[in-house]
Amino acid sequence: MAKSVEIHLKVNGKNHVGHCESRTLLADFLRDHLNLTGTHTGCEHGVCGVCTIFVNGEAVRSCIMLAAQANGAEIVTIEGLSTEGRYHAVQKAFHENHALQCGFCTPGMLATVIDFLKTNPSPTKPEVKEALSAVLCRCTGYQNIVKAVMEAAADMREGTVGASANV
Amino acid sequence: MSEANGFIGKSVPRREDRRLLTGKGEFVGDLKLPGMLHAAFVRSQVAHGRIKSVDLSRALECPGVAYAIAGPDLAKLLPPVPDTQLALPKKWTTRVQHTFLNPQQPLLAHDKVRHVGEAVAVILAESRYLAEDAAEQVTVDIEPLPAVVDPEQGLGSDSAFLHEQYDTNVIGDFEVAKGEVEASLAQAPHRMKRRFYHHRYAAIPMECRGVVAAHDERTDSITVWSACQVIHWLRREASTVLKMPEARIRCVALDVGGGFGVKGHVYPEDLLIPFLAREVGRPVKWLEDRHEHFMSASHSRDQTHDVEFGFDDEGHLLAFKDEFIVDCGAWNPIGSGIAYNTAVHLPGPYKFDHFLVRSRIVVTNKVPNAAYRGAGRPEATFAMERVMDLIAVELGLDPAEVRMRNMIPHSEMPYHLGIPYRDGEPIVYDSGDYPESLRQALTAIGGLDAFRERQRAARAQGRFLGLGLGCYVEGTGVGPFESATVRIDPSGKIYLAGGACPQGQGMETIFSQIVADAWKVDPKDVVVALADTSAISIGFGTIASRSTVNLSGAIYNASQVLQKKVFAIAANLMECSPVDLELRNGSVGLVGVPGKELPLARIAKAAMPGWENARPEGVSAGLEETAYFQPPTVTWAYATHAAILDLDVELGRIEIEKYVIVHDCGVVVNPMLVDGQIHGGAVQGLGGALLEELAYDSEGQLLVGSFMDYLVPGASDVPHMELKHMHFPSPLNPFGVKGVGEGSAIAPPVVIANGVCDALSHLKIEFNSTPIKPEQIARAVWGR
């Protein structure tokens, strides 16, 4: 039936088979069908960026993608960013710089930042601010997030803190 | 650990971070209970009208629908939202002339709809998708009525009335005064009148509201999980509405994705969802979506001030009279709170004798107006700080100089303002140095004279720089109380339960630091339980920048009592006097004799009831103490914000070259977290000044339905902020702290207005309302 779909996908390194309606949003599929509630939804219309995850290595807004479209994809969510209990460089920098308060936008921030740093490993502050403008945060005022990203970028360039094999 | 204050004052990294950074936080939307149903509301698309009928028949036939009910039927079953929280202290009611009417909002609209977005019916289905499908099939027949959109028109006797039992739309009216304002105005060498408008915007946290409820048949008890800042208040109202004792209701807030005041009162949904869970015998989850949030979660600000002020040739403010209207929306969930905050924060850090403020709260066919970071103070500060700049322009003085001349000097602190706070106590600015905060801010922007020179030179080249100032004082840590239970766990760890409700402030970390210092343990050895009525039975909750002040006080009170008990038992075990003992390293030890100590775990064991106890005569069993802190009144934080603006007048775009905040919240528990609060509040303030707007059309249709219309500042829209701190400890609580959660949202709107006016001072343009949009600036200049 074209109103439901079967999807095969890899999430955080694990293979999954799911059945859902064709209209099920990818964010809801992850949260409700796979119980990966680390991905949040802040607007369900693709503006706030809170729902951003990795799909095939790129940051994507999961509230405006159908789960059906993720058939065959490799997905990484916030639950898959740290390896063996060790923070990704960006997670570490967020913690040390108080770059999160309520934590609701944090999953989207992390994915957006990590993807951005892959495309631009030595960003300037204005470039970081521009990249961060993809995700809305109501708590932090962004200042500490900018600081954290500059620090994480430096750490990753110097190889002092690992990235993650997953992303 | 030899220092008296080991952890207070340190930027201890947050314990909350681990779960939030790894996706293991638990927000209300993450809850999954077996058999759970999902709710969707049918909301009015009409601003004002009589409900003729609601037809649920087609909805009930939709796939996966388990239950549906509409307002008219629900009204037979449940009362409206109780208004016990709105009761004003006697000390206030006897001191302030006032009239208040409290219309009580039904849990679903049944006779009339009074704003676009008001809920009329609710559907429960197997998924939110299916519930929304069914909600589309509900027909609501409404006979439209004229919408009251302009509160000034709503004042008229020929206006439509929202709450027809009152024959008026004015549901609040009060006046506060000192001195003789009319006489002083009449005699003042200069007298001016201005209208200031602070527009409607809102908290807009990234997590919308949400409620999950489950009724347990075995114990006939209900658990309500709500993204809520005031869970004890929620339990109290739920008890009334559900006709169940509080003892059988548990209210919990899990991780909350931002509150900022909008989650700081009890909403109809908070009470309806638990009722439905009990009614259908299955857990029920309601997650507000963003579209709903704009039309049903409280808005804020929206005040019009008509100010008349008198001053002398030196720029001294002599008299200040303000008549202001609050556009309250259709209901008034927190009563006098916002309006009265505005009234008493108008005088600010200034010294003058003649003051009168009259406030009217007017209902309109809009979303209800309630608390949002600042809660009435931004509106007050906007008026007074514009007045300071207007005096300066009129007299050809520098706005900084005018403020300096009017500020209460440090030598006159504590300063008796002469009017009561909303707790009924006379306002006393207890500590601080306002002129010094202004001096430091001016230094931080590079010096006033240096800036004026730059400004002159730039203007000669067709570039427009402006200095915007905003000074305010803020009453924080309001009562009536907060609660704490401190218990020594058998493991020797300290357990703290408190009535505060976090939404990202880092309370688990902050209070572990405070308890650690009180008990000489490591913060890691403090277990913190907040936002759960099962953990502590009486509590107040988190609003109004009150939790660090009040919960730290309660921790102190509980710890004082408990420590006496601990020493008594330890003395008994160590065969010495309690006065020879001290707390150190998680133990009780003999003063001056290192190594002679007993770990707290040992004391806890000795305190147990039963045969093996080692309690001395007269000491009760157990090592737990519950205490309350009832602050004598609010304690006054303050700040000066200063910004240098660079205007691109062709486009009307404002570039903030520099933004400086000099802030005093007394003793700082965790500097990193305090800075985070200041950053966040300031950016919300800038959003309100420049971008965020909740506009309505003349029919009461809300013109904002998404983040495409409502512009929340992003990282590229905010300046780097330089923070400086002053620390005058509060004399009103044991730790000397003052609140910091709201403060920095207060000044930015007026800082921007003042900065723009200053940049264009050669054109003598005034900006006396918000938001300040590029087109307004471009228009002001392009004609000239």
Added chain:
Amino acid sequence: MKPAAFDYYAPTTVDDVMALLKRHGSDARLLAGGQTLLPMMNFRLAAPEVIIDLNRIPELAFIREAGGQVHIGAMTRQRALEFSPVIAKDLPLLHEAIKMVGHLPTRSRGTIGGSLANADSAAEIPMILQVLEGEVLVRGPDGERTIPAAELILDAMTTSLAESEMLAEVRFQVMPQGALFAVEEFSRRRGDFAIAAVAAMLVVKDGLCEKARIATAGVSSFSSRLRAAEEILEGRALDADAIRKAGEAAGASIEPVSDRNASEEYRRHLTRVLTTRVLNRAAESAKPH
């Protein structure tokens, strides 16, 4: 805000798309990047019975140099354009403008074809198509046809594509060597749709402006060329006077829209200001540094 139910198809060839469009007609919507359609569906402002997902058709995503032209498949991601060395070399104006389109995560999914077919009046890609005088290749039940830039967009959110047609490819002439160009956008926040945007490409030879192509976004109901401004520039030196006059002509010549973001008057004003700034920046870029 969950979408209404629909039948979902993910064809793997363009022929399959044609067959599905023929079968379902107006009941069906084509799903490209989804960055516009999905939000509308989540709001239930759009509730198509059938969704035809174009994301499984490899033949629709490519960037090719072809004899003085660049051919781009309609399903090419904006992100791919952003990081493509071919685009950077041959279409540097597009390379600069693409960074203004939404944010990196939206460019991961958003496509060039989707943006053109959507024809939002404030979108940047339709404006660049106008400036560079590109054309689109459209597939229909009876074969292919080409639509030049000037004939593609008829009104806000309205193209000249028929219901049974699908945008398959976008073609541009490689920008002339040494062409001057610039693009400026004014919006309330970074990444927002433009309240006003102007893009220009100028070919200057022997001190005279041989060719001027200027287009807008956001000020009218659809992107259009500022021919009055172009006529002022062509055939004369690109000096301050010419630029000023061109800016004034630009502001006077548009048919501005009015909305909550900006009045007609202000949009005219912005058009004049941004045209002047774009032309100045383009002219500056010619000078040796």
